[in-house]
Amino acid sequence: MTSEFEFIxxxxxxxxxxxxxxxxxxxxxxHLTDTVITADMLxxxxxxxxxxxxxxxxxxxxxxxxLSDIAAMGGDPxxxxxxxxxxxxxxxxxxxxxxxxxxxxxxxxFGVKLIxxxxxRTPGHLVIDSVAGGxxxxxxxxxxxxxxxxxxxxxxxxxxxxxxxxxxLEQGVADAELIEKQLHVYPQVILGKQLLQLGLLSAMxxxxxxxxxxxMHVCRASAVGAILYTRSIPxxxxxxxxxxxxxxxxxxxxxxxxxxxxxxxxxxxxxxxVTLIGYITDETGQVYLEEDDGTRTRVVPGGxxxx
Amino acid sequence: MTSEFEFIxxxxxxxxxxxxxxxxxxxxxxHLTDTVITADMLxxxxxxxxxxxxxxxxxxxxxxxxLSDIAAMGGDPxxxxxxxxxxxxxxxxxxxxxxxxxxxxxxxxFGVKLIxxxxxRTPGHLVIDSVAGGxxxxxxxxxxxxxxxxxxxxxxxxxxxxxxxxxxLEQGVADAELIEKQLHVYPQVILGKQLLQLGLLSAMxxxxxxxxxxxMHVCRASAVGAILYTRSIPxxxxxxxxxxxxxxxxxxxxxxxxxxxxxxxxxxxxxxxVTLIGYITDETGQVYLEEDDGTRTRVVPGGxxxx
Numbered sequence: 169m170t171s172e173f174e175f176i177x178x179x180x181x182x183x184x185x186x187x188x189x190x191x192x193x194x195x196x197x198x199h200l201t202d203t204v205i206t207a208d209m210l211x212x213x214x215x216x217x218x219x220x221x222x223x224x225x226x227x228x229x230x231x232x233x234x235l236s237d238i239a240a241m242g243g244d245p246x247x248x249x250x251x252x253x254x255x256x257x258x259x260x261x262x263x264x265x266x267x268x269x270x271x272x273x274x275x276x277x278f279g280v281k282l283i284x285x286x287x288x289r290t291p292g293h294l295v296i297d298s299v300a301g302g303x304x305x306x307x308x309x310x311x312x313x314x315x316x317x318x319x320x321x322x323x324x325x326x327x328x329x330x331x332x333x334x335x336x337l338e339q340g341v342a343d344a345e346l347i348e349k350q351l352h353v354y355p356q357v358i359l360g361k362q363l364l365q366l367g368l369l370s371a372m373x374x375x376x377x378x379x380x381x382x383x384m385h386v387c388r389a390s391a392v393g394a395i396l397y398t399r400s401i402p403x404x405x406x407x408x409x410x411x412x413x414x415x416x417x418x419x420x421x422x423x424x425x426x427x428x429x430x431x432x433x434x435x436x437x438x439x440x441x442v443t444l445i446g447y448i449t450d451e452t453g454q455v456y457l458e459e460d461d462g463t464r465t466r467v468v469p470g471g472x473x474x475x
Numbered sequence: 476m477t478s479e480f481e482f483i484x485x486x487x488x489x490x491x492x493x494x495x496x497x498x499x500x501x502x503x504x505x506h507l508t509d510t511v512i513t514a515d516m517l518x519x520x521x522x523x524x525x526x527x528x529x530x531x532x533x534x535x536x537x538x539x540x541x542l543s544d545i546a547a548m549g550g551d552p553x554x555x556x557x558x559x560x561x562x563x564x565x566x567x568x569x570x571x572x573x574x575x576x577x578x579x580x581x582x583x584x585f586g587v588k589l590i591x592x593x594x595x596r597t598p599g600h601l602v603i604d605s606v607a608g609g610x611x612x613x614x615x616x617x618x619x620x621x622x623x624x625x626x627x628x629x630x631x632x633x634x635x636x637x638x639x640x641x642x643x644l645e646q647g648v649a650d651a652e653l654i655e656k657q658l659h660v661y662p663q664v665i666l667g668k669q670l671l672q673l674g675l676l677s678a679m680x681x682x683x684x685x686x687x688x689x690x691m692h693v694c695r696a697s698a699v700g701a702i703l704y705t706r707s708i709p710x711x712x713x714x715x716x717x718x719x720x721x722x723x724x725x726x727x728x729x730x731x732x733x734x735x736x737x738x739x740x741x742x743x744x745x746x747x748x749v750t751l752i753g754y755i756t757d758e759t760g761q762v763y764l765e766e767d768d769g770t771r772t773r774v775v776p777g778g779x780x781x782x
Binding site: 169170172175176179183185187188192193195197198199203205206207208209210211212213214215247249251252253256259260264268272281282283284285286287288289290291292293295297299301474475 | 476477479482483486490492494495499500502504505506510512513514515516517518519520521522554556558559560563566567571575579588589590591592593594595596597598599600602604606608781782
């Protein structure tokens with residue numbers, strides 16, 4: 169079956185859509201500034217479950233995933249639109265009031281204004297399309313496509329916590345901290361802007377599908393490969409209380425929704441909360457895990473995909 | 476039950492969302508230009524049916540409704556984003572290829588570039604969120620809120636054809652021209668830009684919900700009322716082949732999805748394809764139909780609403 173990534177590539181080449189395929193589209197604003205803009209669709213029972221998350225948490229996450237895309241360009245979020253399709257049954261409850269309350273709390277934190285959207289009825293599942301726009305200094309947005317052989321590769325935060333939280337929700341196991349990582353995504357907007365200021369970044373992406381998949385997006389867009397140091401991948405230390413080390417590593421490598429930033433640089437970065445995890449090679453689309461003894465294993469992207 | 480319009484008003488006042496409630500949001504771009512931006516969610520079996528429309532027609536309509544919103548501001552459409560949630564069953568067919576083909580044909584006609592969006596999976600119904608952006612000379616976008624007592628009121632084209640087409644689809648009656656009006660919406664972008672140039676417009680809206688409902692949106696946003704000349708409402712002449720005159724008039728007054736432009740002006744407009752249908756009064760929220768003999772009947776908005 170065609171994957172969603174293959175489908176998007178086919179549409180890009182058929183219709184000459186050169187602007188498609190980054191975390192955000194970049195549009196010229198004025199002579200100092202570009203606009204960055206992103207859309208994310210969230211569907212009930214695919215991207216979230218009403219019995220696992222409060223309406224406020226779903227509202228928070230709907231905006232957080234879009235702000236994370238803006239962070240991945242080094243952008244400063246400014247405004248958002250929200251389209252929501254809701255069943256008549258849910259419409260009659262306080263769901264939307266609480267949803268907007270969660271949405272608005274995060275928007276206020278980042279100074280984001282709701283400027284529009286749509287309300288529609290659905291025959292069944294709740295569906296949300298979150299659109300956010302931001303600004304970045306002209307020509308300075310960090311694309312996925314700028315990584316070059318020899319560049320260093322870093323990731324922010326710890327990985328796998330959101331995937332572990334999801335697993336615990338599925339298993340009905342309570343662990344407030346890990347479940348919080350799944351439900352209360354924090355977009356790395358401040359870090360993204362700090363990284364842009366360094367002037368060293370060649371490529372950046374947010375980790376939504378999972379490290380192995382998102383790194384492959386960077387490699388394909390940049391026509392490069394990568395070496396990941398197995399020992400350097402910052403596996404979330406809290407996962408170890410519930411899962412074996414091998415499972416924890418798999419969650420960090422392939423689990424989605426950590427919404428940390430993966431970036432490549434032309435020189436070393438000294439900053440709290442970011443970890444050097446490897447480097448870029450010229451072998452297009454080839455990603456390997458490298459052990460301390462130099463042994464290499466090919467990585468097959470194992471992150472989330474819809475199709 | 477709270478209507479969608481009441482809900483949006485409540486959110487506006489609770490969170491101070493002054494920019495919400497027009498066909499498009501208006502954002503400053505540079506010192507000469509504003510950006511206008513709109514989002515429309517279309518849900519299978521609510522807004523369209525897969526057995527009544529081809530995938531190309533659904534793709535066309537998804538973009539057309541958003542271009543119509545840009546037309547209603549007097550704007551020039553430039554770019555669009557498309558988020559689509561699709562079931563695995565539909566994903567395996569050629570639906571999306573054909574959908575994008577219909578979408579792209581209309582986009583090409585208006586010079587609109589696809590810059591982003593999202594592809595998601597749904598457990599059931601197809602859902603589309605269409606976002607479009609355009610440009611308008613700084614401070615010149617035509618809002619819903621500018622109508623003043625004494626302004627003249629005009630509408631473009633003929634009304635009721637889309638509602639008649641929908642009825643025929645429901646009844647299984649073939650009438651290519653009327654069904655085309657329902658399925659092949661043509662956004663009035665060129666007319667909207669011409670109207671802006673006149674420098675006479677005080678308010679404008681596109682007829683998506685229906686004349687009675689959309690006029691009420693203008694009246695509420697502008698804190699005015701209106702008199703509609705019963706005899707002047709341009710009822711689509713083709714409806715008469717299938718429906719009684721009273722039904723045809725009801726379709727023109729209350730039927731949705733004609734996507735013509737309703738606008739108010741500070742002076743008379745002489746232009747092909749637009750009809751003077753009444754004038755604005757200072758009785759906030761009061762809309763009346765007026766007969767030739769001066770008799771008046773109160774109009775209760777009878778157009779489409781989701782809730």
